Amino acid sequence: MSSKALMLFVGLILLAVPIAAGAEPGSPLDAQVVSAQMGEAEEVSELTTFNRDLVNSVKKGCIYIWIMSDGGYGLLQPAGIGSGVIFMAVPEENAAYALTNHHVASDTTVLQCETWDNATYKAQLVATEPGIDCALIRIEGIPRDRYEPCILGNSDLVKPGDFGLTVGAPGYGGAQNTERTDPYISHGLHQTTNFRVVSGRSTDPYDFIGTWAAWKDRLGHQVMTNCPWRFLMEAAINPGNSGGPLFNSRGEVIGLNHAHFGWTYEVAQHTNYSIPINFCKNFAFQILDNGSYDLPWLGIDLLIPRHYEDGPRIEEFVERNLDTTRFEVFDVRRDSPAKRAGLKRGDLIVEFDGRQFADTTELRLYIMSLEIGQVVPLVVKRGKQEVELEMEVTSKRTYDCEFSV
Numbered sequence: 104m105s106s107k108a109l110m111l112f113v114g115l116i117l118l119a120v121p122i123a124a125g126a127e128p129g130s131p132l133d134a135q136v137v138s139a140q141m142g143e144a145e146e147v148s149e150l151t152t153f154n155r156d157l158v159n160s161v162k163k164g165c166i167y168i169w170i171m172s173d174g175g176y177g178l179l180q181p182a183g184i185g186s187g188v189i190f191m192a193v194p195e196e197n198a199a200y201a202l203t204n205h206h207v208a209s210d211t212t213v214l215q216c217e218t219w220d221n222a223t224y225k226a227q228l229v230a231t232e233p234g235i236d237c238a239l240i241r242i243e244g245i246p247r248d249r250y251e252p253c254i255l256g257n258s259d260l261v262k263p264g265d266f267g268l269t270v271g272a273p274g275y276g277g278a279q280n281t282e283r284t285d286p287y288i289s290h291g292l293h294q295t296t297n298f299r300v301v302s303g304r305s306t307d308p309y310d311f312i313g314t315w316a317a318w319k320d321r322l323g324h325q326v327m328t329n330c331p332w333r334f335l336m337e338a339a340i341n342p343g344n345s346g347g348p349l350f351n352s353r354g355e356v357i358g359l360n361h362a363h364f365g366w367t368y369e370v371a372q373h374t375n376y377s378i379p380i381n382f383c384k385n386f387a388f389q390i391l392d393n394g395s396y397d398l399p400w401l402g403i404d405l406l407i408p409r410h411y412e413d414g415p416r417i418e419e420f421v422e423r424n425l426d427t428t429r430f431e432v433f434d435v436r437r438d439s440p441a442k443r444a445g446l447k448r449g450d451l452i453v454e455f456d457g458r459q460f461a462d463t464t465e466l467r468l469y470i471m472s473l474e475i476g477q478v479v480p481l482v483v484k485r486g487k488q489e490v491e492l493e494m495e496v497t498s499k500r501t502y503d504c505e506f507s508v
Contacts, residue, residue, distance in 0.1 A: 157268060158296055160354045162219045164189045164253035166201060166242075167272040168226070168346065169215040170208065183207075186271035186347030187216065187240065188356055190255050190387075194247040200391070201240050202383055203346030204361060205231045205326065206318060208238040216242050218250055230390045233318075234329025234398070236361055237383045238346075239390055253348060256355030258334075258379035261301055267336060269297045269360055269377075271347030299337035301357075305376060306332045306464040311506070314362065328506050329398055329499070330382060331467040334358050336375040349377045356380050399473040400499035402439020403432055403446065404507050405463045428462060432483075436507055444494035450483040470496075470508045 170183035185207035318326040349358035358377030430452035
């Protein structure tokens with residue numbers, strides 16, 4: 104099957120929602136209430152108490168986001184909705200920093216955030232990174248006593264079967280708001296929750312190609328090309344949940360809710376994805392500390408082709424390499440460390456930095472963990488010969504943000 108046919112097999116549902124249409128929100132997990140008979144005081148289970156306490160401990164860091172656009176005559180109006188999470192306070196400036204998705208905040212620099220107590224504040228886009236679908240925003244004029252920053256956890260420690268709590272603002276348009284009291288709020292659901300589990304890690308390259316193809320016309324054009332894996336979530340996150348936090352049982356943020364696959368906006372499938380928070384932390388703190396985001400890069404195209412298109416060469420390449428442990432170089436970027444080191448199209452990577460890897464995802468993760476300026480050796484098989492090369496890690500160029508590493 105061609106790569107395009109595989110991509111067409113699924114429909115990607117964006118979770119940042121334009122205001123125009125309608126979707127049913129996901130139902131929160133029903134509270135487990137035990138009652139001996141009608142009329143008696145309810146007896147609440149330990150699980151329910153735990154769930155309620157957990158939600159209460161994190162809700163003051165969760166935000167609802169309105170994406171603002173020019174409505175004509177110089178007036179701003181809401182054009183979409185999303186979610187986010189506050190992670191840093193700047194009390195001396197009455198400001199706070201929050202994370203959300205690139206596809207939520209990237210099309211405007213003017214945002215409006217609503218906190219747990221229904222207060223609204225102006226926010227602005229500070230920086231965005233399409234390659235991991237993450238954006239950093241700054242909320243202005245927010246008093247320190249009106250929110251509590253959430254703790255960013257360690258997504259590398261998360262295993263399939265671990266507890267997951269999602270918080271966000273699902274909904275799609277005002278179809279269910281029959282009174283039309285506020286057509287810009289979908290169902291009035293600002294902080295709904297779902298309790299489920301992390302069901303796995305998605306590393307399927309065609310998931311990423313499909314995401315990239317679906318979003319390639321948005322600002323940046325390189326959505327998800329720098330993210331080697333995502334959490335696969337059992338929680339039924341819906342349109343509008345984009346950018347909202349995924350918590351573990353300790354109330355630490357372990358991911359940003361990002362997308363789900365399905366055929367319509369009306370159904371929340373169980374193929375829901377969250378961006379690991381470690382990728383988002385690395386981006387945000389580099390921006391805050393250095394004013395720029397530098398990703399280690401060598402200029403090598405491995406399994407995923409540089410562009411999503413059909414053609415004999417791509418089909419043959421995928422046929423040779425899909426679901427195998429081959430590390431064939433699909434291409435080498437112009438004026439890149441790999442090009443300067445002498446790496447060539449068709450080379451097979453036998454050993455990288457003295458190591459051997461199980462699959463391309465493991466190799467991509469390792470390359471992304473390298474230090475910029477570090478010199479790494481590699482051994483490649485070229486025809487019947489083995490060739491030793493050395494290359495220096497540099498920062499990934501903005502215009503080379505497709506799937507190269």
